[in-house]
Amino acid sequence: MACLLRRVSVTVFFLALWGFALGDRLLVVPQDGSHWLSMKDIAEHLSEKGHEIVVVVPKVNLLLQESKHYTRRIHPVPYDQEELEARYRSFGKHHFSPRWLVTAPMVEYRNNMIVINMYFLNCQSLLRHSDTLRFLRESKFDALFTDPALPCGVILAEYLNLPSVYLFRGFPCALENTFTRTPSPLSYVPRYYTQFSDKMTFLQRVANFLVSYLENILLYALYSKYEDLAEEVLGRQVHLPALYRKASIWLLRYDFVFEYPRPVMPNMVFIGGSSCKKQGILPREFEAYVNASGEHGIVIFSLGSMVSEIPEQKAMEIADALGKIPQTVLWRYTGTPPPNLAKNTKLVKWLPQNDLLGHPKTRAFITHSGSHGVYEGICNGVPMVMMPLFGDQMDNAKRMETRGAGITLNVLEMSSEDLENALKAVINEKSYKENIMRLSRLHKDRPIEPLDLAVFWVEFVMRHKGASHLRPAAHDLTWYQYHSLDVIGFLLAITLTVIFITFKACAFTFRKCFGKKERVKKSHKSKTH
Template sequence: MHLLTMTALLLSATLSLSSGGKVLVFPLDGSHWVNMKVIIEELRSRGHNITVVRPSDSWYIKEESPHYNCITIPSPGGFDEEFFVTLVNSLLKIRREGKFFLSHIMIHLELMEKILQLHQQVVEMMTIMFEDEALMKSLTDAKFDVVLTDPGIGGGVFLARRLNLPLVLNARWTVHGEAHCAIAPCPLSYVPYPGPELTDKMTFFQRVQNVLTYIFTLLQVTYIVAPHYTPFTKRYFGPDVEYFSLFQEADVWLMRNDFTFDFPRPTMPNVVYMSGFQCKPAKPLPVYLEEFVQSSGEHGVIIMSLGTLVGSLPSDISEEIAAAFAELPQKVIWRHQGPKPSTLGNNTLLVDWMPQNDLLGHPKTKVFVAHGGTNGVQEAIYHGVPIVGLPLVFDQPDNLFKMVARGTAKVVDIATMDRAVFVEALREVLHEPSYRENMQRLSRIHHDQPMKPLERAIFWIEFVMRNGGAPHLRTQSFRMSWIAYHSVDVILTLMMAFLLLLLILFLAIKKCLSVLLKKKVKSE
């Protein structure tokens, strides 16, 4: 018997004996998995049974775990560590050597090629699953209560539709871009679209830039996403089903941001904000780290990490960063996995891994040097630590720009900086009190809520499980045509009726005047 089929049948038998709720999870690899894993572990601690579907080449999603059962599909679709290191290096090279406009075009082409490949692999993986009758029967027989997925890829959304299960999205992005725009009004006059680094107060030319960015995103969707998902959707769900409507039909959207982090904008009743749900109070540091931190004295500590996808930088950049750190009186803890820089100072400790949340929560931590990933930015907000940003790819420049707009961060172009520029940025954030004051104000706002973000997220997942979905919270606007949604047909009809009324009045007045003139002529 096929190994995948045997695994699925065993899984079905195991789940049938369980008493808790049954959650089918279709995650996205990389840093997105770090988020999903937090929710999975919390659900498991509450007695729910979790099953995770993963491709065979997953980088972060492990096949064995005490927190979930696993179905591994013999198909590519995970993240490739080597690819991301190569990607970052090539993007830095493009930014260094190319002219401004050309470099941005090249960067987008590099990223689009990887995104296209990822969506292609997802479709291949889902085809393997849907064509495996024994696997699909075992998933049906398991009687899951809900599908939890990341809409950055389409697999979990398609699986929920095929199994006719309620759907909860762990979202910041969808296959079409920013998640809010999938279901909520997105007025481009004051809602900045990700990319051009704009606020909700835009000049005329910034609004033009915002609209052009939106149009460019639609073109990307048309030529990169739709060609993969549309044929798949037509094949398995019928010719009348539009693939993105399956995303918009989700019962609840768990949004990995909030209005401490983002700018105010329209939202919907089935959007649940859980920004910072992965953050926790700091735990004691390992002894060797605590001793190093305490040795900093009154100067305090700087920590640096570039997230889960990038462990090292090109050697010349690392040399400049190390030299800059060596000029400071602060102690530095730097997550760095490449060769040891020759300019490394005695005040800098290189580590392969760091307890980032615990270090950010330590009272001696003064500055966080970060790439601007959502998780790191939210942890900095949670603990009130200002940021020196070194954005690399994806949404990182946009995330850090939001922090700059709030006066909590200083951003440096990592591709062109030298030690003098980096030292200046570090000293500014270290010694200008407004950076820390503004970040601590954001931290107070973030903490001032009646329910912890993770508890709120779990409540709504369990709500969907208890009630078999949440259709009463779903808007039907996505089923409307663009003309109907914007009432263009109604406006045109009313305008035609008004013009017709004016025409009738004009003709009536003309007729009356004609009659009066005839009578006047006869009387004379």
């Protein structure tokens, strides 16, 4: 009998362990490109903890490749690999086109739409593909994990009635503020594209105020067709911001070491730097470059995965500047090598960026100011020369420059001498290294790693089927209720009514008290005549 009980106990234990190991089922709806990198890290970490991960992937994509950590559910799209690559090439080349102050916003918008229009076709194909939708309905997922920069995953979460977790970086237009009614005072919270700090002059505050209203126009241009698509899929009238407000948790790739302090909602979790990793062993090729650099060390140069080549004249100016510093420069570049490339500059198609930044011989980092690169620079304490190209990169560069951790250059206007002087400044002036090291210490001084924090909150939502206790009541109010316009109107009506009644009462009393005397006087005068 005891032996039988022991066997039953062991069986129950292993069944429980098996059930735990199976974990929950998570549906991932990613954004292709660099946005996928942080989401991929979180998905892989969740997979290692025993959860089943299914990633919805367009048949033609840039970075959404196979992995042992997740299963891909592929859906067709109406474009091929050649068109995809052509759009990204065009997108990258347009960053170096001349532009003027007045036309710059429209040029930027049109350039971004080259890729964003393709993303809409991707979303449209997914939400109209009956086989994929049927598979997702029958799979019984516990939660949906998506990047809400474009709302395909947001719409799908509503269609499948799943609690959702958003991974976001505040672009475009700081959706986490705009759609969730997070307080965002215009007096000290700068809007995207303004390149303002949180300490604005009067004229900057005027510009910030005006830009906040232009954001609504941009949001309409970007999202109105998604709202129409949502109505088609859900079979009812849809207000897109209302769908965004159903998110259980916003995982924001922010850290106040990098961002300017501002209010946030209780369902917003900061995981800035989640892509930073411990320094790994360098591949033999790069170890040889580092060792050969001697006492001068190395400089890392990368403009990200979206820029494959640079116009020849600009590439030659850059190469000329790089040849005038004593450091060895590792330049990630896949375009045609500039003819004046110096011996100290090594062109590579790929480089282990985080591992190189973590090496003690790294002296500076030339970056386009993408958030992944900036956080890796902060984590490893490497001062930066920043050449922002598009999107939030200008604002990212402004933040780092404000903190004295780098120098910003306008890639369209800079000369070879400008780049040379900027590099020599961040390498030789101690203040840049001291400031970036201070930011690095602050960033690393935390009770839990950002990646582990992100994983915890995704698991939390899967365990509890959401996080409704963190959802602010502001999400349920109409716009006039949120701004208390109905209360103001009610109190104003009462005030005006009281004033009106008081005025009428005073007028009536005045007439009663003084009107009779006036009539007596007039009648007395008429009798004397």
